[in-house]
Amino acid sequence: MSIKVYVPLDSGSVALGADDVASAIAAKASKSGADIKIVRNGSFGMYWLEPMVEVETPRGRVAYGPVSTDDIDTLFEADFLTGGDHKLYLGRTQDIPFLKSQSRLTFQRCGIIDPVSLEDYRANEGLTGVENALKMTDEEIVKAVTDSGLRGRGGAGFPTGIKWNTVREAPADQKYIVCNADEGDSGTFADRMIMEGEPFVLIEGMIIAGLATGATKGYVYTRSEYPTAIDVMNEAIKVARAAGVLGDNILGSGKAFDMEVRMGAGAYVCGEETSLLNSMEGKRGVVRAKPPLPALEGFLGRPTVVNNVISLCSVPVILEKGAEYYRDYGMGRSRGTIPIQIAGNVKHGGLYEVGFGLTLGEIVEQIGGGTASGRPIKAVQVGGPLGAYFPKELFDTPFDYEEFMKRDGLIGHAGIVVFDDTVDMMKQARFAMEFCAIESCGKCTPCRIGSVRGTEVVDKLERGEEPELQLELLRDLCETMKFGSLCALGGFTPYPVLSALTHFPDDFKPRALDIAAE
Amino acid sequence: MSETTEDQNVRVAAICDQLITLEGPLLPILHEVQEEFGFIPDGALQTIAKKLNLSRAEVHGVASFYHDFREEKAGKHVIKICRAEACQAMGADALGDKVRRHLNVDWSQTTADRKVTLEPVFCLGLCACAPAAMIDGKVVGRVSADRILEKVGS
Known part of the structure; x- marks a missing residue:
């Protein structure tokens, strides 16, 4: 052999x-x-x-x-x-x-199996979740997911079971499951990894979501920057269809569910659920005002579950081992496990799935092993380009939705980017504004105009033009963007900007004055 | 260049016919047209609009919203360098500067000899092996400016 x-x-x-x-x-x-x-x-x-x-x-x-x-x-x-x-x-x-040392529930087979071998997947307890779900009523499935405490892993942290129940109760001739695989946050790659390494668990999660809500059609909306993930997903869908896992008669149950992959076109904002839906409908990826919620009027105006990849991939294990098994991991109101992605200037970069509750310091220094450059850590950005920069003084913050919010941060999609002491935080703040300006969909003014003004204000600050006034303007502008923007792009851009300003004020001293002083 | 507008329209129409039954067919059609021609030809907008019962302006609005769709053909090689935070933490800014200087282009420009198009990209999901780039569709991690330039023979 x-x-x-x-x-x-x-x-x-x-x-x-x-x-x-x-x-x-x-x-x-x-x-x-x-x-x-x-x-x-x-x-x-x-x-x-x-x-x-x-x-x-x-x-x-x-x-x-x-x-x-x-x-x-x-x-x-x-x-x-x-x-x-x-x-x-x-x-x-x-x-x-x-x-x-990890607790791999969502990623339990990633790396172990041949990604497109359904035999491998089955041999490792794959499809047990959906088989159990097929024996349950839609209400029972929703209850299991609700009881597990699973919250949206895309960043918003909304309880998955509650979203599913809204769609379940909405009457319609057609409902949809849309998987948000538009993983654009820098420092995150969990969606990519699982789509490339264990695509059947996403398919299984989406089928279960379909059974729970009465949706018979699913879409995975992912990025054009992820060609391998698209190829592997498409191949796995083909295999699942041929094996009768997808189609008109899921595993011989008489119930139907089928799905396909859609590719985005390089717009970061399409990771926002309403703009994603517009993009799927063939429109500009602009944000929709809520309400109506996508759960009631989503894709093509029909009730739609929009869930992140990791949320959906966490469902099969909940149905396989029970809500309690999953809920027993974690802390506070953050239940279960979270695949933390450690990236940037870090010695041991990668994906580490574990129950909520490790401190940021443990993650970065012990698991990540400090910086790759060997220099001291200066800042850690958590939650992608819209997440706050944390200084070492806040390394005792436990990885938990609420604990991060208390410190004016967010865990987002659980990506962590480590920077050493060569980083210039004023430059990072400017980049946050610049990125928002590049990627703004243009629908709301605070985001569209505020981000452009934001970069100008930081530039003036750097040149030393009335620095006190610019600082006040920057804070005021952030306030407007935070509360006046339609979605998280404009609304959360202030997180990296203000955290940089608050925790690293020395970096915001005018550069022109430094030169003059020398 | 020898192709007539009419030939082009026939090809675009065939793509539309093939994908029109999808729910929300416009993005898949635009991707396919770009795959076929290397960019979205101006004339294609009208053909697509007609097929989907949209106005030309609507199709143009969609095509111009997304960073991926080009209005003109790219150079022989396409270099995409990640400019996002995880790569910044590993020196992506300096890397981008060096490549731009060497090729004598700015972001989203093509060299005068049409050999290389340089584009920024915000995250390739290779954040644990930064800095990262994609050269002619192939990903490279922990990359240097010299290696990027070597790969496109510059």
């Missing part, structure tokens, strides 16, 4: 050379007559070890990484196909501390 060798197809791994590594291993194996089967799996999310190659051995899967094409000869010499020792040898994959 051929030896299974795993080389990730994950974009992050491929960006670091996984494709070349896979072909080099295949070439070398065929030359040496070794009988191997290369499986392109998802990533376990330990990007400092990517490309991470694994081999199936009698003592379990063992890993080597980070592997480059230059290492292939010595790996074969070290007999890595039987788990031989090598300078890149990492031991059994499951024993790697970064992985071992």
Whole structure:
């Protein structure tokens, strides 16, 4: 029997050379007559070890990484196909501390299975959730999700079960499940990873959402920047359809659900749910005023569940193991697990799924291992480009929706970007305004105009033009944007700006004056 | 360039016919047209508008809203460099400056010899292997300016 060798197809791994590594291993194996089967799996999310190659051995899967094409000869010499020792040898994959200390519920099979093998998925308890759901009434499914305490993982943190119930109760001839996979926040890649590494769990989650609400059609709206995720999702949908998991007769139940993937076109604001719906309808991706809620008038005016990828991917385990099992993880009103994405200038960047409640300091310093540059950490941005910058003084903040809000921050989609002491916080504040100006849909004035004025004010501040006045203007402008904008783009841009200003006031001293003083 | 407007319209119309039954077909059609021609030809807007029973202005409004859709063909190579925060934390600004200087273009411009188009992108989801770029559709992580330029032969 051929030896299974795993080389990730994950974009992050491929960006670091996984494709070349896979072909080099295949070439070398065929030359040496070794009988191997290369499986392109998802990533376990330990990007400092990517490309991470694994081999199936009698003592379990063992890993080597980070592997480059230059290492292939010595790996074969070290007999890595039987788990031989090598300078890149990492031991059994499951024993790697970064992985071992996690609570992987949502990502339980990501990295382990062949992403598009339904047999692999089933062999690892996949589809148990939907099988259980098929034995339940719609009300019972909604109750399980509500009782689990699951909240929207896209950033808003709205209880998923309550949203589902609104759609369930809305009468309509057609309802929709829309998966928001428009993951545009810098520092986040959980949606990409799971779509590339375990697409069936998203399909399963969407089917369950359909059963709970009476929706028979689903869409995954994702980004054009994620070509691999699109390919893997499309392939998985095809496989699921052929196996009768999707279609008119889900797993022989007589119930229907089908889905397709839609690709965005490079507009950040389409991650906002109403602008996403407009985009799917073929319109400009401008934000809609709420009400009406998408749950009542969503895609094409029909009741629509719009859920983030991770919210939907967390549903199968809830239906498989029960609401209580999921709810037992976490703290306060933040229940379950959260896939934290550690990125930027960090030594051990990657995805770490764990119950809510670790402190920011534990995440960044212990799990992330500090900066990649080896310099001291100065700031950490949590929650994407609309999230606040946290200084070291706030590293005791527990990872929890409410605790972050108390500190004028947000956990958003749980992306964390680490900056070392070379970062210039005034520049970061200006960038937040600039980004908002580039990506504003233009519908509301505070966002459209405020962001442009914001960059100008920071520029004046930098030049030293009446600095006191500019600071006052900047705060006032942020106030207007925060309370006057239609959606989170304009409304949350003040978070990075004001947090930079509040926690790093020294960086906002006029540069022109510094030069004059020298 | 030898293609007539009429030929072009026939191809655009065929794309529309193929996708028109989708719920919300305009974005898929625009993507397909761009795939076919490398950009959205001006004449395509009218053809699409007619097929979807929209005004030309509406189609133009949609096509011009999204960063992805081009009004003219890109250069032979397309470099997209991530300018978002995680990449900034790993030196993306300096990287972008160096590439711009070397190619003598600004963001969203094409070199005079039409060889390279340089575009900013806000996040490729490669934030744990920053700085990142996408060159002719292929992702690269922990990339340097020299490596980017080498890949496009500049």
